[in-house]
Amino acid sequence: xxxxxxxxxxxxxxxxxxxxxxxxxxxxxxxxxxxxxxxxxxxxxxxxxxxxxxxxxxxxxxxxxxxxxxxxxxxxxxxxxxxxxxxxxxxxxxxxxxxxxxxxxxxxxxxxxxxxxxxxxxxxxxxxxxxxxxxxxxxxxxxxxxxxxxxxxxxxxxxxxxxxxxxxxxxxxxxxxxxxxxxxxxxxxxxxxxxxxxxxxxxxxxxxxxxxxxxxxxxxxxxxxxxxxxxxxxxxxxxxxxxxxxxxxxxxxxxxxxxxxxxxxxxxxxxxxxxxxxxxxxxxxxxxxxxxxxxxxxxxxxxxxxxxxxxxxxxxxxxxxxxxxxxxxxxxxxxxxxxxxxxxxxxxxxxxxxxxxxxxxxxxxxxxxxxxxxxxxxxxxxxxxxxxxxxxxxxxxxxxxxxxxxxxxxxxxxxxxxxxxxxxxxxxxxxxxxxxxxxxxxxxxxxxxxxxxxxxxxxxxxxxxxxxxxxxxxxxxxxxxxxxxxxxxxxxxxxxxxxxxxxxxxxxxxxxxxxxxxxxx
Numbered sequence: 392x393x394x395x396x397x398x399x400x401x402x403x404x405x406x407x408x409x410x411x412x413x414x415x416x417x418x419x420x421x422x423x424x425x426x427x428x429x430x431x432x433x434x435x436x437x438x439x440x441x442x443x444x445x446x447x448x449x450x451x452x453x454x455x456x457x458x459x460x461x462x463x464x465x466x467x468x469x470x471x472x473x474x475x476x477x478x479x480x481x482x483x484x485x486x487x488x489x490x491x492x493x494x495x496x497x498x499x500x501x502x503x504x505x506x507x508x509x510x511x512x513x514x515x516x517x518x519x520x521x522x523x524x525x526x527x528x529x530x531x532x533x534x535x536x537x538x539x540x541x542x543x544x545x546x547x548x549x550x551x552x553x554x555x556x557x558x559x560x561x562x563x564x565x566x567x568x569x570x571x572x573x574x575x576x577x578x579x580x581x582x583x584x585x586x587x588x589x590x591x592x593x594x595x596x597x598x599x600x601x602x603x604x605x606x607x608x609x610x611x612x613x614x615x616x617x618x619x620x621x622x623x624x625x626x627x628x629x630x631x632x633x634x635x636x637x638x639x640x641x642x643x644x645x646x647x648x649x650x651x652x653x654x655x656x657x658x659x660x661x662x663x664x665x666x667x668x669x670x671x672x673x674x675x676x677x678x679x680x681x682x683x684x685x686x687x688x689x690x691x692x693x694x695x696x697x698x699x700x701x702x703x704x705x706x707x708x709x710x711x712x713x714x715x716x717x718x719x720x721x722x723x724x725x726x727x728x729x730x731x732x733x734x735x736x737x738x739x740x741x742x743x744x745x746x747x748x749x750x751x752x753x754x755x756x757x758x759x760x761x762x763x764x765x766x767x768x769x770x771x772x773x774x775x776x777x778x779x780x781x782x783x784x785x786x787x788x789x790x791x792x793x794x795x796x797x798x799x800x801x802x803x804x805x806x807x808x809x810x811x812x813x814x815x816x817x818x819x820x821x822x823x824x825x826x827x828x829x830x831x832x833x834x835x836x837x838x839x840x841x842x843x844x845x846x847x848x849x850x851x852x853x854x855x856x857x858x859x860x861x862x863x864x865x866x867x868x869x870x871x872x873x874x875x876x877x878x879x880x881x882x883x884x885x886x887x888x889x890x891x892x893x894x895x896x897x898x899x900x901x902x903x904x905x906x907x908x909x910x911x912x
Contacts, residue, residue, distance in 0.1 A: 484543060485513040487578040493547075494527075495573050499562060500554055502527045503570040505547035505578070506536065512543030513582030514864075515574065517567055517607070519599070521590030521849070522616075522725060525553040531589045531613060534853045538890070542857075545581065547574045556732040558725070560620065560795040563595045564602065571606060585863060586610040589849050590817060593617055593808070597798035597825070600806045609867040611859055612808040614849040616817045617825035618903060620729050620796030621789060624738035626905045627722050628782065629748065630686035631662060632740060634719075636779055637678045637772055638665040647726070647736040647782060655727035659720040666714045673765035676707050680761050681772065683710040684754035685745075687818035687904055688718075693846045703760045713815045721816060729792070735785030737792040739907075745776040748906040799828030802837040805866045807876050809841045809851065809859050812898055816848040820903040839866075839876035842898035855893045858885035 486509075493505040504527045516539065520528040529548035530536035536546060549570040552562035571584065586607050588596025593615020600610035616623060628646060635644040644662070649655040666682075669675025680703075683690075690706035691697045692713055698705035730736055749755050762769040810819045822840050829838045839862075843855055861884055862875040874880050878895045885893030 484510045485579070485582065487511045487545070489577050493574065493577055495577075497549065497566055497569045497573065499552045499566065501525070501550050501552050501562065501566040501569075503547060503549040503566075503573060504529050505545065505570075505574045506540055507545040507578050508540050508543055510543050511545050511578075514544050515571070515581035515584045516544050516546045516860075517571060517584060517586045517599070518546060518548035519563065519567055519586065519588035519592030519595035520548060520551075521592045522557055522728070525550045525557060525559055531587070531849065531851070531856065532853070534891075535856050538853050538857060539860075545574075545578065547571070556728045558591070558620070558728040558732040558796070560591075560595070561732060563592075564598050567595065567599060568606065583608050583867065585860070585867070587613070587860075588615060589613040591616050593817075594619065594796065594798055597806065597808075600802050600804050601798060601800060603803050605803075607804050609804050609863045610806045611863050612806065613851060613856070613859075614810055614814055614817050615808055615825075616821065617798055617808065618821040618905075619798060620733070620792045621737050622821070622824060622903065622905050622907070624726060624729055625740075625907050626685060626687055626903065627726065628738045628740055629743070629745075629904075629906065630682045630688075631658075631719070631722065632780070632782070633678070633682040633685055633745075633776060634662045634665055636776055637681070638669050638675065647730070647738060649723075649727045649730060652724065652727050655723040656720065659717075659723035662723075663714065663717065663719045666711070666719070670711050673761070674767055676704075676711070677758070677761040677765040677767055678772070679711055679714065680707045680754070680758050681749070681769075683707075683713075684749060684752045684758050685904060686718075687752075687820050688713055688815060689813035689818070689846070690754070690757070691813040691846050692815075695846075703757045703764075706757055707761060718815055729796070730788070733788040733791040733796065735788030736782075737784055737788040738782070739784040740780040740782045743777070743780050743906050745780070745906075746770070746773040748904060749773060751902060751906075752904040753901040799825045799832070801832040802829060802834040805837050805839075805863065805872075807839045807841065807859055807863045807866070809843060809855065810900075811843050811845045811847060811850055812896070812900075813846040814848050815846075818903065819898075819900045823900045824903040824905070839872055841876055841878060841881055842896060842900075844894045844896040844898070852885070852891040852893055854885040854888045854890040855881075855895065857888055857890070858882075858893065858895075 487507045490507045490509045493507065495503050497503065506529060518529045527548055527550040529546040539546060547570055549566040551559035551566050555561065575581065584607055586596050586599045593612040594617055596610050596612045597615060597617050599607050631646050635646060645654060645658055666679055669679055688710050690709050692709040695709055698709060749758060759769060808822060810822050812819055826838060826840060829835055841859065843851060858881050862881060865875040866872050878897045882893055882895040885895065
């Protein structure tokens with residue numbers, strides 16, 4: 392058996408330290424790994440649960456009874472034309488007991504939807520949607536749904552619990568697994584189940600790959616927020632704090648512990664106005680570049696040519712374009728949602744050394760050059776930031792975020808992550824952070840990551856998505872990645888589809904600038 396075909400039982404996430412010296416402080420949690428016999432017992436129970444689910448589904452069909460947990464309806468949709476994939480290991484089609492659009496409601500109020508073609512190929516794709524309204528979705532785009540249904544895939548996804556925060560990580564994984572049960576009870580057990588997640592749903596997707604317990608065969612992540620909720624809030628805090636401290640000196644700007652969405656919006660407006668005003672001077676532009684470095688913000692904006700490597704002014708101008716488009720409104724709105732979900736502030740900057748943080752950033756040469764041009768003392772600004780860093784986290788919120796909003800503490804199934812190289816909302820550097828955790832857990836052989844040379848968040852073509860799915864299917868079918876997930880193979884596969892183009896490239900993301908301890912198993 393190839394070295395990367397093993398499965399492992401779910402592991403409780405734990406918070407540890409980076410191998411390098413951390414600059415920040417955090418509560419530390421560590422959970423011992425289960426003994427081998429216990430892990431085998433859990434795996435056996437998982438397989439038994441799958442068998443029982445299939446048996447219940449068969450009995451339900453015989454007795455024409457609906458499952459009690461999730462009632463659903465079906466409506467007729469046109470039969471999609473068959474278009475079998477050469478990379479799919481599943482030959483032939485499966486006749487589902489019910490085809491068309493299915494809907495249902497779970498016990499916590501979450502809704503689910505599924506689309507099932509009449510010529511189902513036996514594979515069920517479970518889609519985890521990103522941050523936003525808790526409405527059921529089963530595909531990243533309508534175009535992807537249309538293409539995959541035409542190729543015989545069934546697709547399902549839940550809304551997550553609609554009664555709480557849009558950062559619905561407390562319920563997302565549970566609701567996705569419940570959706571699998573509900574859909575299987577309606578259409579029959581799939582031959583194969585693959586998870587697909589986008590943005591925040593990419594974090595959910597990584598959790599499903601970690602905790603699948605035999606219920607997921609493989610996972611494909613797109614622009615996933617795989618570094619987790621606390622890393623996200625911490626590096627965003629660094630950028631917000633830099634804007635507030637250097638561009639609004641003397642003003643008391645609320646940055647954490649928002650009581651209402653309106654408070655978060657007011658902070659976003661205040662910070663955005665400060666950035667807009669600062670762009671008019673060399674000194675302001677240098678300080679915006681410093682904040683952008685801490686935000687891990689790419690220097691390549693939509694609709695523009697990529698600046699030359701040493702075009703510092705051009706890079707800053709494109710970073711400012713992201714700010715002008717309202718990125719801070721997304722940041723502050725997201726922070727409010729995370730705080731509502733985890734029960735407090737899970738970020739901190741007390742004891743962070745901002746000089747060390749900048750030194751580790753790939754944007755450090757740009758910042759230094761712009762400070763020299765502006766005649767500003769960079770060391771003085773970094774000292775000001777370090778000395779004024781007093782924000783502390785709520786330990787219970789950090790623990791909750793660790794439990795609900797982290798990933799990378801291991802993988803049970805193969806996971807392929809794809810990411811655009813200039814992502815403003817979920818920086819590509821998150822993939823570096825995530826891969827380090829997976830390797831530390833001993834599961835690096837199960838992970839592959841590939842990159843698309845394009846600006847924006849989750850801006851994948853349909854061809855890029857289908858090609859990545861085929862690469863994952865190759866790994867699941869053969870037990871080997873071979874070269875299926877390399878940039879060259881993915882580009883050839885996507886181009887051969889004749890759809891809407893592709894831009895896979897060889898790429899290695901830089902380290903995520905976050906300056907705090909990392910999660911580790």
